[in-house]
Amino acid sequence: MLAWEELLVALEIGLIYGILAIGIYLTFRVINFPDMTCDGSFIFGAVVSSVLIQSGSNPATALLLSLVAGGLAGFLTGILCVWLKIEDFLSGIVIAFMLYSVNLRAMGSCPNITLVDQTTCFSAGNTLLSISLVSAGLILLLSLFLRTDCGLGLRAAGQNPSFASACGIPVRVMIIGGLVLSNALIGLCGALFTQYQGFCDISQGPGTLVIGLASVMMGENFLSRLLPKKAAHASRIPVLPALIACIGGSVAYRIFIAFALHSDSFGMKTQDLNLVTGLLIILVMKTKRTTP
Amino acid sequence: MREVLTLQKITVRDVLTDLSFTVGESEWVLVVGDNGAGKTTLFNTILGNILPDRGKVLIEGSDVTSLPPHSRASVMAHVFQDPTAGTVGHMTIRENLRLASRRGKKRSYLRFPSRKRDEAYREQLSALRMNLEDRLDDYAGDLSGGQRQALSIVLSLLTESKIWLLDEITAALDQKTSATILEVVRNTLRQRKQTCLMITHNPQHIGQLGDRVLILKDGRVHEQDLR
Numbered sequence: 001m002l003a004w005e006e007l008l009v010a011l012e013i014g015l016i017y018g019i020l021a022i023g024i025y026l027t028f029r030v031i032n033f034p035d036m037t038c039d040g041s042f043i044f045g046a047v048v049s050s051v052l053i054q055s056g057s058n059p060a061t062a063l064l065l066s067l068v069a070g071g072l073a074g075f076l077t078g079i080l081c082v083w084l085k086i087e088d089f090l091s092g093i094v095i096a097f098m099l100y101s102v103n104l105r106a107m108g109s110c111p112n113i114t115l116v117d118q119t120t121c122f123s124a125g126n127t128l129l130s131i132s133l134v135s136a137g138l139i140l141l142l143s144l145f146l147r148t149d150c151g152l153g154l155r156a157a158g159q160n161p162s163f164a165s166a167c168g169i170p171v172r173v174m175i176i177g178g179l180v181l182s183n184a185l186i187g188l189c190g191a192l193f194t195q196y197q198g199f200c201d202i203s204q205g206p207g208t209l210v211i212g213l214a215s216v217m218m219g220e221n222f223l224s225r226l227l228p229k230k231a232a233h234a235s236r237i238p239v240l241p242a243l244i245a246c247i248g249g250s251v252a253y254r255i256f257i258a259f260a261l262h263s264d265s266f267g268m269k270t271q272d273l274n275l276v277t278g279l280l281i282i283l284v285m286k287t288k289r290t291t292p
Numbered sequence: 293m294r295e296v297l298t299l300q301k302i303t304v305r306d307v308l309t310d311l312s313f314t315v316g317e318s319e320w321v322l323v324v325g326d327n328g329a330g331k332t333t334l335f336n337t338i339l340g341n342i343l344p345d346r347g348k349v350l351i352e353g354s355d356v357t358s359l360p361p362h363s364r365a366s367v368m369a370h371v372f373q374d375p376t377a378g379t380v381g382h383m384t385i386r387e388n389l390r391l392a393s394r395r396g397k398k399r400s401y402l403r404f405p406s407r408k409r410d411e412a413y414r415e416q417l418s419a420l421r422m423n424l425e426d427r428l429d430d431y432a433g434d435l436s437g438g439q440r441q442a443l444s445i446v447l448s449l450l451t452e453s454k455i456w457l458l459d460e461i462t463a464a465l466d467q468k469t470s471a472t473i474l475e476v477v478r479n480t481l482r483q484r485k486q487t488c489l490m491i492t493h494n495p496q497h498i499g500q501l502g503d504r505v506l507i508l509k510d511g512r513v514h515e516q517d518l519r
Contacts, residue, residue: 149390149399152383156391160380162372166339167447168365168396235382236431 045187070187219249366396
């Protein structure tokens with residue numbers, strides 16, 4: 001049986017990874033871009049944050065610069081795809097691949113950095129409260145932005161580029177802007193997570209996309225049961241509920257992992273974690289409501 | 293008559309060859325031709341989706357040949373042949389109207405939906421007599437083909453533009469809906485005195501609509517005055 005402390009940790013990590021899910025929602029749902037950069041930008045944000053904290057920087061400054069670092073990764077992916085006309089999938093993969101070397105170099109060729117003796121954003125105060133406030137603030141800001149004329153233009157650029165262009169929207173600029181925004185959030189998520197767990201490991205990057213996408217889809221799945229049928233399609237879910245669903249999906253994903261870690265009572269072992277988590281996700285997705 | 297749109301010796305690969313013509317203010321010009329004659333290529337060249345190999349596109353004397361499509365949006369409005377292309381299906385009618393109402397204008401980070409603008413949208417939609425004014429919260433993708441095409445015509449008319457480009461706007465519609473859509477076009481042109489280029493495949497339109505016909509054949513243009 002899960003202990004309360006384990007549930008609390010799952011909730012905290014879920015809230016942090018919810019920011020990753022929001023970033024992935026922005027690329028996969030809003031600008032309709034299959035962005036693979038996140039495997040690199042997540043750990044890039046984590047590395048920038050860890051290196052800065054180790055060198056004595058303020059943790060808040062480290063978070064801010066991680067946001068910029070993630071945004072830079074997204075910008076480079078956008079340039080590769082939009083200006084150099086490299087396939088969208090490949091642009092993200094190439095940037096993530098290259099960031100691995102950049103990260104290793106920044107870490108001084110050491111695959112991990114510890115922050116155990118360092119002051120982080122979570123060294124004082126209530127962790128759950130501060131993460132909740134960050135998530136709520138981001139949801140509020142993003143939902144407001146996506147309702148403005150500019151945010152509407154971003155959504156249109158992803159959903160119908162020809163029409164958006166005919167409406168005077170610079171589609172290519174919007175796609176790059178969307179990638180910057182998304183990866184900035186993913187970089188921030190990496191930085192928050194590394195400060196939360198007290199270390200950064202280069203191997204934490206790969207698999208980020210799967211976690212984020214699973215969270216987004218699980219959130220949408222739960223939400224689609226509450227919405228009228230005509231609004232239940234993934235691209236039609238109103239912005240605010242969709243953003244909240246990203247966080248909800250991420251928390252649910254972490255709770256599944258917590259359950260999977262306790263599956264030894266069913267004869268499963270620790271190495272079966274991914275298998276059990278995957279099966280739980282399939283179970284939830286299998287019961288997905290049919291949408292128009 | 294003041295010249296609004298001028299094409300000078302436009303050549304696009306082997307589709308259009310040294311094509312030149314001028315469209316004047318308030319003129320309604322039909323563009324006809326067989327499949328593959330270059331009608332859509334001509335529109336894409338005017339819209340900026342295709343950069344010609346040679347020649348110039350002038351709007352009121354200004355050379356816009358190298359301008360990207362979104363930079364031309366303030367001077368030209370385009371209605372697509374496919375109703376699904378001319379709207380965003382997963383956005384509500386209100387959101388589609390908000391998008392189109394900023395054509396060629398700056399998009400603010402601080403501009404939100406307002407009741408005042410909703411009233412203006414309702415007024416525009418009521419002219420269609422399709423009861424769309426009561427469905428602002430409905431998704432454009434839930435409308436029928438005819439309703440969606442009518443909506444895309446309203447979207448193209450929300451801002452003042454110098455040229456109205458209509459690309460086989462009735463091709464995907466039944467006869468009754470086509471008649472309604474053409475009536476909307478006719479009324480608009482009468483009221484606004486708008487310069488209009490309209491691609492059509494329907495031989496019945498020639499003689500009933502337009503002031504002039506441009507016949508595209510083998511990449512060249514032949515003119516016929518209907519007045």
